[in-house]
Amino acid sequence: MLAEWYMKLQETVTPEHVVPQVVLSILHAKELGLKLPIIYNTSSFDSLVSIELLDGLVDIYLADFKVWNASTSKRLLKADDYATVAMESIKAMHAQVGDLCFTSDGIAKKGVLLRHLVMPGHEEEGKHIVRWLAENVSKDLYVHVMEQYHPRAHVGKERRGKIGRAEDVAAGTVEPGGEAAGEAAKKQVRYEDINRAVKMTEVESVRKVAEESGLWRFPESAEHGAYSS
Structure with a gap:
């Protein structure tokens, strides 16, 4: 049950509204000796002011790019400017920490891990998203094209x-x-x-376009179990 609550929180909560408090708490924790990497899990519906406050404090941005069309985001996310905000936020995150890098034993230590959950019937939006990521962020961006969607809420x-x-x-x-x-x-x-549920053909079509666009760093099934949604 606790694991299920983690997944619900991941899908519904982004820390944008408490960033100032988060920043102060991180600074205080570092004064007390915190050495663990800081991971910021977000829907990417963040203001640039918030991202700027986190500069130098966040090691890994675990960011979503959910949908592309304003009509879709207005209907499903109740925010018709979601994609516009997400594009600016993701670029700002990447400017701070760069592409995801790992320790010698395979543990992520710094960078952006970008997630796109393919929605049933919305694979064309996913294709727009991965093309934009390759052309405007980095072809070395670590991208998780996710197939875990199923109806809920x-x-x-x-x-x-x-x-x-x-x-x-x-x-x-x-x-x-x-x-x-x-x-x-x-x-x-x-x-x-x-x-x-989303069809694997829909997921594979988005992954194919991602690869054709020049993206090449994708987690395999054994790697992404800890941060699937």
Whole structure:
């Protein structure tokens, strides 16, 4: 159960809103003798001010790039500027710590590890993301193209109400208002388009484009067990 809570926190929490407190706590811990590397696990929806505050304190940025299209991020993440913010944040993180490097015994010690969780039906967005990473960050970036998506939270739950919700209207699955919309809403589940596991063909298509774009550093299955989501 504790491990499951870790995964829920990883998917829903980013430390952006407490960065000043985090910075002060790290500085104090270092004064007390902390020598362990600091890992910053983030959705990449961070302000540049926050990233600047962390400069020199974070050893490894464990960063996501979730979706590409503004319409998708508005619907699924409730932030239509997610990709714009993430691009600037990821570039700033990489400018601080560079590409991921390891100790002689294979333990990550400094750099950026970038994760992209391939979503069902959204592999084209993943292709845009990996192309952008190769062209604008680094072809030596360590990238984890992830296949672990499965429905959770509100996905797949039966919806209630007589009028189609905003996410379904945006997706074109329900017309706004009216009796027909109400009947359709009663029969549908929330976020029906992603209410399935991702197909390996979808994941492989994103990985193929990543390789064609020049990215080459990918974790193998034995390596990424500790930070999958």
